[in-house]
Amino acid sequence: MSEENLKVAVRVRPFNQREKDANSKLIVAMSGNQTLITNPKTNEEKKYAFDYSYWSHDGFRTESNGYFSPESSNYADQKKVFADLGEGVLNNAWEGFNASLFAYGQTGSGKSYSVVGYGSNTGIVPMVCEDIFQKADAKKNSQITIEVTFSMLEIYSEVVRDLLNPTADRKTGLIVREDPKIGFYPQGLNKKLVDSYDDITKLMNEGTANRTIAATNMNATSSRAHTIVTVNLVQKYLNESGKEIAKSSMINLVDLAGSERANATGATGDRLKEGAAINLSLTSLGNVISALADNSSGKNVKVPYRDSVLTKLLMNALGGNSKTIMIAAISPAEINYDESLSTLRYADRAKQIKTKAMVNEDPTEKLIKDLKEENAKLKKMLENGKIDPELLKQITVTGKKEGEDEILKKQLDDNERKMKEMELSYEEKLKEAKTNNNTSDLRSQILEKAQRLPHFSNVNMDSSLSGMIKIILEGQGQKIIGQPGKSDIPINGIGILSEHGKVSIDQNRIILERLNDSKILRNGQVLRQPTQLNHLDRLLFGTSQYYLFIDPSKSTSNDVLFDFEMVQDEIAKSSGLIPSENKTNMNQEQIQCQNELVDLIPQIEEANAISSALDKKVCFSALPVSPAARGEYDGKLKAFVSVRNFATGLNWIWTKEKFLDRKVHMNEMYLDYQDDGVINRDKFKSFDPFYESPDTPTQIGTAMIYPKSLPYLIPYKNEVKILDLKSNEAGTINVEIIPCDSNGRPFNQTIEISDPNVQVLDQPISFMFKIGAAKILNQKYEDIYCVFQMYKDPNVYKSDVIRGTSNPDFKFSQNYTLTMNQDRLDFLLNKCLYIQIFGEQKHPKIDQTKSKLTTEEYLEREKLNSQNNLIGRVTNKVDPEAEKLKEDLRVSSIKQARNEYSNNNVRKLLQISGGAPIDPVYLDMMMQASNDQEVNSILEEYSKLKKGNDIKQGDKKSNQFEMTNNTNQFDVFNMMNKNIEMIHKQHMDMVQRNINQTNKNIADMHRNNLMMHNNAFNMSNMRNPNKNMQNDTDNQQMSMDINMVHGSQACIIS
Ligand SMILES: Nc1ncnc2c1ncn2[C@@H]1O[C@H](COP(=O)(O)OP(=O)(O)OP(=O)(O)O)[C@@H](O)[C@H]1O
Ligand SMILES: [Mg+2]
Secondary structure, rough: OEEEEEEEEEEEEOOOOOHHHOOOOEEEEOOEEEEEEEOOOOOOOEEEEEOOEEEEEOEEOOOOOOOOOOOOOOOOOHHHHHHHHHHHHHHHHHHOOOOOEEOOOOOOOOHHHHOEOOOEEEEEHHHHHHHHHHHHHHOOOOOOOEEEEEEEEEOOOOOOOOOOOOOOOOOEEEEEEEEEEEEEOOOOOOOEEEEOOOHHHHHHHHHHHHHHHHHHHHHHHHHHHHEEEEEEEEEEEEOOOOEEEEEOOOOOOOOOOEEEEOOOOOHHHHHHHOOOOOHHHHHHHHHHHHHHHHHHHOOOOOOOHHHHHHHHHHHHHHHHHEEEEEEEEEOEEEHHHHHHHHHHHHHHHHHOOOOEEEOEEEEEEHHHHHHHHHHHHHHHHHHHOOOHHHHHHHHOOOOOOOOOOHHHHHHHHHHHHHHHHHHOOOHHHHHHHHHHHHHHHHHHOOOOOOOOOOEEEEEOHHHHHHHOOOOOOOOOOEEEEEEOOHHHHHHHHOOOOOEEEEEEEEOEEEEEEOOOOOOEEOEEEEOOOEEOOOEEEEEEEOOOOEEEOOHHOOOOOOOOOHHHHHHHHHHHHHHHOOOOOOOOOOOHHHHHHHHHHHHHHHHHHHHHHHHHHHHOOOEEEEEOOOOOOOEEEEOEEEEOOOOOOOOOEEEEEHHHHHHHHHHHHHHHHHHHHHHOOOOOOOOHHHOOOOOOOOOOOEEEEEEEEEEHHHHHHOOOEEEEEEOOOOOEEEEEEEEEEEOOOOOOOOOOOOOOOOHHHHHHHOEEEEEEEEEEEEEEOOOOOOOOOOEOOOOOOOOEEEEOEOOOOOOEEEEEEEEEEOOOOOOHHHHHOOOEEEEEEEEEEOOOOOOOHHHOOOHHHHHHHHHOOOOOEOOOOOOOOOOOHHHHHHHHHHHHHHHHHHHHHHHHHHHHHHHHHOOEEEOOHHHHHHHHHOOHHHHHHHHHHHHHHHHHHHHHHOOOOOOOHHHOOOOOOOHHHHHHHHHHHHHHHHHHHHHHHHHHHHHHHHHHHHHHHHHHHHHHHHHHHHHHOOHHHHHHHHHHHHOOOOOOOOOOOOOOEE
């Protein structure tokens, strides 16, 4: 047994087009096996050491065949990566160890590039396969028989699909069973015997094509699928005693789905998640890696392999009998800092994992004997009905529920198939494999035609699936493009009409025309009239079918390689949603959110189209939400999805992840419905992806509290406005911040703080934070609670849920003692705290006229079938800056009143002194006095002392006290005046500053809003050719109406 750590390699790719457009800064560096990443905000650098750090960012040139070869010695090309990683995998495999390689990283980070490769930049999988046969050929003359089998599967939304036999169990997928010896495996997966590299290439293409067909029907969610290619290498030879020995190795090559952004903000970031299961398999993989890393550092935790299909299938690769390599793929750009850091952390954790690999060497005889024995047991159990619970437990089921008998029968069949396979000779097996090659042949024919005939070639979000579907435009005359079964050129997908378009083919040209007002975009523009297609035209049919028009006769080696993002951006640019020139005037955060919206809006459009087809009475729109509106002190502007059931009047906000997750099911539901007009699947009897329970709490809004008075130790008491995510006023809430002594008791006297930066810096401050009664304007909300987190405090507090009222009194109180470091002090003086208010929608007002509409009618009426309304409008009626200004003025007024009070008191002291010098102790006491009682007692005491002094002075015993310690009356007047002047000036400065700032904000917001709404309006014009002029005027009017929009709560992309 060989125990060794999982090997980890990191690879950084070149900038992609979006990163170039955004003028992205490079934040990754590599030195030896170290990877360094710089936080673009703080410039803080983090270092990680891995087995390999591959620099593939720059230092290469493109060969004439498209291969990226090194120009500098730093550059790691595909060959280098294969030499380090692939060869290692192969050597292990020949020795009889299982080997696994998997790639992890965010979407578009370069996983598939390393694992599978693109064009002439072939990746590890094809190179491994090629190498196997080179070595196998060399061994052919020896006494060893080499058998190689190939299988390919996809895990998508927890369903395992056999990519070499996609129709098998199409709806439920393959069942994952557990074998006590080999672990989990997908039952009935096709394992094709191959005897040349060419065979493997054909199968890989077949598998990828099948994946593409499924993914195209499901649209852009394809990169959420995990692909596992398994190559089984069996070497059979006779041992000294003449027994046949099978030395076998399973090579798993795993191309994972893009990792979603890890939840960087912890508890606060979770608040809007509402239990979304974002790619369960990937989350479980994280948990498994974490548990395994803990175990290798001596802890003893249970590894949750069984939580998902992926972790079951990777159980051996991760913690068992396998030598494993992980490639962590990262983007070089600052825009992806969070994601890249999260990938590096993940990889850092993974490198601690130890696997225990064994050589799999067994006499064939024994393998057959074991299977026979198990089958005998199974048969007996089936005959006499006595089930051995132990054996049953081993045959675990995933996928669907079955009876015990059914499980045993399937296992029996499976074992018999395996036995038969083992007993067949290599030649017999090969013959069987070759007889069933029709699909491959058909595909070869299409690919051959695509070399010489004009065709449409698909563009998929997952680059590795682009170009897999070729729709050949052959023959002469007119052909109808439309739904399969009803047209000459079938295109599947949402929004494709039965007669969607027409192509007219003659000798020299191809003309495309749309039919029935269908949606077709050419190079980002609506196709309004019959148009001749040119080589590399980008076409969008319906909501999601993206194709390139390829005319091989015009093709050159300089052809632009259009990918999905480029096509999406082109549409967004020509519609005006994003600027057509470089985005230099936007910050990276805005660019990122804008990219998010550009990707999200077509998905939302499609969800609305499905909702419409199934008449679900639910509609979706995008909503950019600032961290402030989410109640986060740290974070980015993010796209959320607003969900509205117009029949019930209920609204929710979903995270983008939750929406995309649900959308996978919506697409499935639609496909199911499309089959026969009925939704058959059991799954949808108990689960409706469009449904959200009225009991799911939704965010009513956020209250912003400006705690500026706290560092001055001035109590805060205010009725604060609650703003919803669109910045409409949602209600009010009473909040108090009460400065306290170190025992947590409110001060009973005023403590004068004139400059917190001097007097409270690095001092502890205690205070009580109280949340009282709230009034929620919309009476539909009940069972309300609020959530509060103090800046830089890890604790998130949730109030009790106040039931049965929309005017809850939270009676929430929390004591804090915080040391006022500079960061905290700056925050309290300049920023605001957030309280988030959640509630259930118990009594929604049902609008009878709306609820009678069909989804299609509603979308039409609300103009949600066009893009301009798909970005939530921000109608910020409350200006957060004005709120801040009010608080600044309040604190300033209190300070001014206090000064006037203390100056008056000093005046009283001066009067009593009658011009005589005053002991500074009395002056101080007087300036600090917070109430009249205190003032009177000081004056009394001073009078007594003065009388005594007068007597002494009368005796002329000493005037030493007066000369050295007493303050001259003139100085006191001077000091008082200066004090008043200074405070007055400060006050006026601040008022002016705030007024300027507010005006600036108003102007900025005004400009941004107009820009965004005009952009969205333009985009709708481009995308929705059916919109009439009346609508256009309405929309223009609407975007003009939002001219008093200002504030920083919900942010805008401009
Ligand atoms: N090292 C590299 N050199 C050149 N181009 C690269 C490199 N890595 C990735 N790319 C390019 O970046 C794009 C995205 O890469 P890839 O498809 O491998 O990402 P991915 O991580 O598999 O994404 P997804 O999660 O969506 O499947 C592709 O066009 C690919 O060609
Ligand atoms: Mg990929």
